[in-house]
Amino acid sequence: MRKLLNEELGRPTVEECAKLQKLPVAIILDNVRSAQNVGSFFRTADAFGIERIELCGICTTPPNRELHKTALGSELSVEWHYHPTTIECVAQLRNEGYRILAIEQIEGATMLDTFRAKSGVKYALIFGNEVYGVDQSVADVVDGAIEIPQVGIKHSLNVSVSAGVIMWELFRQLK
Numbered sequence: 001m002r003k004l005l006n007e008e009l010g011r012p013t014v015e016e017c018a019k020l021q022k023l024p025v026a027i028i029l030d031n032v033r034s035a036q037n038v039g040s041f042f043r044t045a046d047a048f049g050i051e052r053i054e055l056c057g058i059c060t061t062p063p064n065r066e067l068h069k070t071a072l073g074s075e076l077s078v079e080w081h082y083h084p085t086t087i088e089c090v091a092q093l094r095n096e097g098y099r100i101l102a103i104e105q106i107e108g109a110t111m112l113d114t115f116r117a118k119s120g121v122k123y124a125l126i127f128g129n130e131v132y133g134v135d136q137s138v139a140d141v142v143d144g145a146i147e148i149p150q151v152g153i154k155h156s157l158n159v160s161v162s163a164g165v166i167m168w169e170l171f172r173q174l175k
Helices: 014-019 035-047 065-071 086-095 159-174
Strands: 023-030 050-056 079-083 098-103 122-128 144-147
Touching (some): 023 159, 035 065, 035 159, 050 086, 086 122
Parallel strands (some): 023 050
16 A cells, blocks of 8 residues: 555645535634644644634634644634634524534533434534533533543543544534
8 A cells, every 4th residue: 555645635725625615513612722722623624624613712813833733724724713702602603593512521411422413504513621621601501512422531532632523423424
């Protein structure tokens, strides 16, 4: 087997990427503190054709050197917005017709392996702070929650790893 060269991958330019059809998914980052985690969200969102990222509270915004280390330029290909608070962001997206789902261990959460994305529904997925998760005040106003099933002793994944798992599953179901 031969590894493909970068030139053989058929990567679109930033301009071409902007014209591609995106998944009807917005990612909301609720006070994610690490610029490198934020950068990872951009890179994963780019890979799976996510519509946009909403950066809230203490999240680093582009341009930023630390963010760029993991985003590798995808901060230029994924639409993003900044909001002072996550609650404000949730209200705006709800007004735009999004179904708001926390990615969190919450009473009544749907396990990812049983979640079924519906065609024609716009989803806004909230990922929380690395230490505290999705803030309770935000969890109080969501339409539902998705939990990633886990069996280890920690029952915890890095927020950017969680993002990859969730975005892949929505990509798989909606593409």
